[in-house]
Amino acid sequence: MKTICLVLLSVILMSAGWLTDFDKAKETARTEHKRILLYFSGEDWCYTCKQTRKQILDQEAFGTYTSNNLVLVNADFPRLNKKSISKDQAKANEELAEIYNKDMVIPMFVLLDEDGHVIKSWQGNPGVSAQEFVGQLQSAQMVPAAKQ
Numbered sequence: 116m117k118t119i120c121l122v123l124l125s126v127i128l129m130s131a132g133w134l135t136d137f138d139k140a141k142e143t144a145r146t147e148h149k150r151i152l153l154y155f156s157g158e159d160w161c162y163t164c165k166q167t168r169k170q171i172l173d174q175e176a177f178g179t180y181t182s183n184n185l186v187l188v189n190a191d192f193p194r195l196n197k198k199s200i201s202k203d204q205a206k207a208n209e210e211l212a213e214i215y216n217k218d219m220v221i222p223m224f225v226l227l228d229e230d231g232h233v234i235k236s237w238q239g240n241p242g243v244s245a246q247e248f249v250g251q252l253q254s255a256q257m258v259p260a261a262k263q
Contacts, residue, residue, distance in 0.1 A: 132182055133189040135204055137211055137231075140188045144229035150256055151227040152185045155216050160194040164222045167240045174245030180252065192221060226255050234258055 133154075134140045144151050154172075156164045171177050181187055190208040193199045200208070215225045215233065224237040235255040241248050 133187045135189060135191075135200075135207070137188055137190075137207065140186045141229060141231055144186045147186070149184060149186050149229070150234065151188060151229065151231070152181065152252070153188045153190065153211065153215060153225040153227060155190050155192070155212065155219075155221055155223040155225075157192045157194060157221045159196055159199065161221050163240050167222050171241065171243075171245045171248050176245040176249050180249045184256075185252070190216075192219075226252065 134143075137153075140151050143149070156167075158164055158168075190211045191200060192205075192208060192212075197205070212219055214231075215227075215236075216223050220238045222240060224241070226234040226236070228234060235251075235258065237251075241251070243251070
């Protein structure tokens with residue numbers, strides 16, 4: 116049952132435009148002149164991630180804005196069913212965390228430019244409505260990225 120739920124969750128994430136390949140996301144961002152929103156999650160164990168999904172990610176305001184303005188990347192860190200992602204994907208997610216989430220805060224959003232430079236990050240559930248989070252994303256996109 117848990118495996119079925121995780122497979123369905125993966126399908127939902129992918130159908131919502133979430134990528135798991137960061138290099139592909141950067142390529143898409145460059146081609147489409149968009150920013151990247153990297154989301155670190157623990158979808159199979161993290162209560163706060165589930166709340167963030169309900170309050171923000173599953174809301175129409177978020178989906179409408181991000182589909183037109185951002186490339187979405189999900190770096191998931193399953194604990195209950197580690198086989199829900201491949202070993203290669205788990206390694207890629209760990210490499211992303213080494214660069215963008217050294218303290219392994221889950222959930223965490225990182226807004227990046229098309230080259231992967233950090234513009235802004237949000238640790239934990241942003242604690243706002245989807246509309247307010249979209250407003251924060253819009254404001255943050257006006258700020259130049261910090262070069263690493």
